[in-house]
Amino acid sequence: MSLIHYYRCLVGIVWREALRFIHQRERFLSALVRPLIWLLVFAAGFRSVLGVSIIPPYDTYVTYEVYIAPGLIGMIQLFNGMQSSLSMVYDREMGSMRTLLVSPLPRWYLLVCKLLAGTAVSVLQVYAFLVIAWFFDIQPPLWGYLTVLPALVVSGLMLGALGMLLSSWIKQLENFAGVMNFVIFPMFFASSALYPLWKMHDSSETLYYICLYNPFTAAVEIVRFALYGQVNWPYLGYAAVATLVFLGAAIYGYDPARGLLARKAGAGAMG
């Protein structure tokens, strides 16, 4: 297997993911509408209730909309990560995951390609959101649109890897509601997406620590800082480690020797 083979495989997987994304217009639309509703309705309603004091990376008072924008970006990537994870479960049910897994390159590499492809799609969604949000006064400095890119890649990889890990554990094609209730909502609400963590500290210390160590908080904070050309090193390190852990566990889950596929197959694939 030569390097060019690896390269062609990566291009092929990313290209297919992009084609599927283009064909699934509803998915793109809902990826945009969801955060926009939060921004235009929820944030407008809460603007007067919640005051946000000056905290890094902001050097002035910001409106509530500006505060929750990075959280909504995280939400886009979280949904995308979970959706690609579900599409993997769906793919596996439909069998096209099988065609991927029986191709000759090492399985870890195939999964990494799949993860990169999903991340690329999530970054596109975020930029589409940022463009629309600009018209609603979410206007970070212009160079922030560039400096946010590496952060988006890291957060996209982390949330995508988490989704991939879940997909190696999910037994059957399940509805999205389970993932919403047990993964997306808890991660989203127990984070710094909607309120600064010091506010949470005032209410409950336990919750504060849960939020503090929630990987989703890391995603939101690195994006928040990067939008203003700054780096939140502790959370960047945390996100990098979390990505490796999630990805490693996902590769373990899909490993043909130890894997969960074999145990799972007992349920349905005995034909």
Next chain:
Amino acid sequence: MGRGHQAIETPSLAAGAPALEVAGLIHDFGAKRALDNVAFSIEPGDFTVLLGLNGAGKTTLYSLITRLYNNRSGSIKIFGYDVRKQSSQALARIGVVFQQPTLDLDLTVAQNLHYHAALHGMSRREAQSRLEAELARIDLLDRAHEKVRALSGGQRRRVEIARALLHRPKLLLLDEPTVGLDIGSRQAIVAHVRKLCREEKLAVLWATHLIDEVSDDDRVVVLHLGRVLAAGPVPEVMRKSGAAHVREAFTNLIEKAGKP
């Protein structure tokens, strides 16, 4: 394991090795034994029918041959390459048609085939000429740019077979490829794969529970409750089980084996 050692040994292993060699294969799902000491081999140019009722272990066997999961005991070799230890070389030599449909319905026929070609490391140009050749063979070249959704069930199956052959494998594995097709499409697909087998010297393993898909020139492996009851050319299997027809031979074998 030294790479040099492998490089010296591999070509001699591959030359003259059976297309598929399964030996002493055992696989359990928890306490349930799915495959029990399965052994058989297929030579290039053989059309071998893996015959078994639903639940016989056919799909499990296919999953092990294609390394969806590993065999824990026994060995599976493809042209001499061990599926577990030399999986890349082994997997590069097989084409697979799974029981479930695996084409992307929203993509075009050509896009589906290009994706597969990329997974096998083919260049865009090579992929294009191969897919034209394979689609021409199944009379679907003029529909290359239509979405798969627009094709009939039988046409989709033929595209899946074309896709499986894109990287020129020498062993074609098909798991119940005619499930859900009408009788006309079924016959067309069986005839198509037999022709490929003859003309391209392809080794074919065709899993089915439909006895009428077995012809007298085939080889057959009868799998029942995870065990191989008989393997060999169809006339020989009939003779050994004292039957005048393959259907009768199959029934005899299964009755003799009894229930678990």
